[in-house]
Amino acid sequence: MGRRQLWDQDEVLASAMRLFRQRGYLGASLRDIEEATGLHPGSLYRTFQSKDGLFHAALDAYNERVVQDRVRVHLLEPADPLAGIRSFFTSAIETGAEPDPGCLLTNTAVESFTLPATAAGVHHGLAVIEGGFADALTRARHRGDTPPDLDVATTAAHLLALYQGLLVLVRAGLPRTTLHSVTDGAMASIGSLRTVRKQDDHE
Amino acid sequence: MGRRQLWDQDEVLASAMRLFRQRGYLGASLRDIEEATGLHPGSLYRTFQSKDGLFHAALDAYNERVVQDRVRVHLLEPADPLAGIRSFFTSAIETGAEPDPGCLLTNTAVESFTLPATAAGVHHGLAVIEGGFADALTRARHRGDTPPDLDVATTAAHLLALYQGLLVLVRAGLPRTTLHSVTDGAMASIGSLRTVRKQDDHE
DNA sequence: TATTTTTGTGAGCAGTCGTTCAACTACGGA
DNA sequence: TCCGTAGTTGAACGACTGCTCACAAAAATA
Numbered sequence: 001m002g003r004r005q006l007w008d009q010d011e012v013l014a015s016a017m018r019l020f021r022q023r024g025y026l027g028a029s030l031r032d033i034e035e036a037t038g039l040h041p042g043s044l045y046r047t048f049q050s051k052d053g054l055f056h057a058a059l060d061a062y063n064e065r066v067v068q069d070r071v072r073v074h075l076l077e078p079a080d081p082l083a084g085i086r087s088f089f090t091s092a093i094e095t096g097a098e099p100d101p102g103c104l105l106t107n108t109a110v111e112s113f114t115l116p117a118t119a120a121g122v123h124h125g126l127a128v129i130e131g132g133f134a135d136a137l138t139r140a141r142h143r144g145d146t147p148p149d150l151d152v153a154t155t156a157a158h159l160l161a162l163y164q165g166l167l168v169l170v171r172a173g174l175p176r177t178t179l180h181s182v183t184d185g186a187m188a189s190i191g192s193l194r195t196v197r198k199q200d201d202h203e
Numbered sequence: 204m205g206r207r208q209l210w211d212q213d214e215v216l217a218s219a220m221r222l223f224r225q226r227g228y229l230g231a232s233l234r235d236i237e238e239a240t241g242l243h244p245g246s247l248y249r250t251f252q253s254k255d256g257l258f259h260a261a262l263d264a265y266n267e268r269v270v271q272d273r274v275r276v277h278l279l280e281p282a283d284p285l286a287g288i289r290s291f292f293t294s295a296i297e298t299g300a301e302p303d304p305g306c307l308l309t310n311t312a313v314e315s316f317t318l319p320a321t322a323a324g325v326h327h328g329l330a331v332i333e334g335g336f337a338d339a340l341t342r343a344r345h346r347g348d349t350p351p352d353l354d355v356a357t358t359a360a361h362l363l364a365l366y367q368g369l370l371v372l373v374r375a376g377l378p379r380t381t382l383h384s385v386t387d388g389a390m391a392s393i394g395s396l397r398t399v400r401k402q403d404d405h406e
Numbered sequence: 407t408a409t410t411t412t413t414g415t416g417a418g419c420a421g422t423c424g425t426t427c428a429a430c431t432a433c434g435g436a
Numbered sequence: 437t438c439c440g441t442a443g444t445t446g447a448a449c450g451a452c453t454g455c456t457c458a459c460a461a462a463a464a465t466a
Contacts, residue, residue: 002433029424102450158389161371164372189361195387253455
């Protein structure tokens with residue numbers, strides 16, 4: 001059935017993902033992509049149709065691999081959900097990369113919000129993170145680690161915003177101490193959001 | 204002393220600022236800038252030396268006008284500091300512009316972190332916001348609106364991260380209801396951060 | 407008025423952008 | 437072995453990029 005493909009699609013997407021995280025969509029030229037992936041334009045366009053196509057494939061791969069993995073490891077699986085939430089935050093700070101590539105979702109939301117197909121990918125990734133927070137919070141509540149009337153949904157949205165904000169500050173290059181105090185604030189703020197319904201507040 | 208300048212520098216910087224907020228640094232071409240400001244390249248380069256130069260001037264103007272104004276109006280001046288903090292958040296949601304241009308600091312931190320001169324401008328703007336939060340929190344504590352042992356510095360960093368995260372979610376185009384619940388979370392979380400050190404806190 | 411000094415104008419430069427495509431290479435089936 | 441098919445290669449395209457500069461226009465000075 002003809003010649004075999006010489007390259008691995010997962011590897012190529014991983015390289016493209018790395019490049020887009022560091023330089024952004026507009027900042028990564030096709031020459032850069034060529035160098036990073038080792039693919040010549042012909043092969044690239046045969047498979048992904050366009051730069052947009054490659055970007056969306058990379059964004060999907062980011063959601064399916066990086067985001068889902070991180071959510072599973074830190075938010076869904078740990079026996080201690082609150083400790084998991086904390087490690088979810090701290091692991092975003094200590095990436096080791098310099099300069100920090102940040103999160104492709106954050107960067108994409110801010111940079112290329114105009115492309116409509118992109119918005120869907122970003123929304124999906126954010127929803128996965130928010131869902132992970134909600135799951136961890138629900139489990140923490142059942143364990144008695146939070147107030148019983150914790151407003152899980154609102155707290156999950158709150159943590160999502162805090163996490164995205166942390167990634168902005170990471171990207172801005174703020175000192176580690178500041179970033180860690182944001183994590184401390186995130187953990188401390190869990191439990192401050194109760195369901196408003198009946199106020200039976202005793203403490 | 205020669206011919207007079209026909210254009211107003213503040214107006215030009217305001218137009219450039221608007222364009223950079225919407226499209227980003229890389230997304231705004233010099234032809235776009237020409238159209239937005241009404242300036243021809245010759246005048247632009249005579250005054251600002253380069254596209255970078257114009258961008259930095261626009262970033263400085265953003266810090267000095269937009270950021271400082273917002274901080275003063277919502278965080279420094281209101282008699283009720285907590286209400287001011289709330290309005291600081293909600294006013295970032297209801298901008299009326301579509302799509303929302305977001306915050307030039309957030310966008311710049313994420314997009315063009317490589318340019319070193321840019322980092323200084325971003326850091327400065329973020330510090331102004333954080334300082335505004337700290338001022339409002341201190342005043343709220345003196346009024347008895349927060350626990351007396353509120354950790355002002357950490358809470359200010361916490362609110363800064365939340366605010367930046369909110370701007371990311373705004374830019375991602377999440378529904379208003381989600382954004383408002385982030386604001387609710389921000390307000391509820393104030394007071395959850397106490398000073399850890401065991402000390403004689405009377406005030 | 408003539409001269410000097412500053413600013414405005416926009417055609418045009420060299421380089422880069424995303425993209426195409428014709429020639430070439432390797433594989434399966436006849 | 438030869439053909440049909442799928443994949444690879446890289447030169448080249450028009451459009452666009454940031455930027456320059458020779459020239460025109462207007463104000464201050466002589």
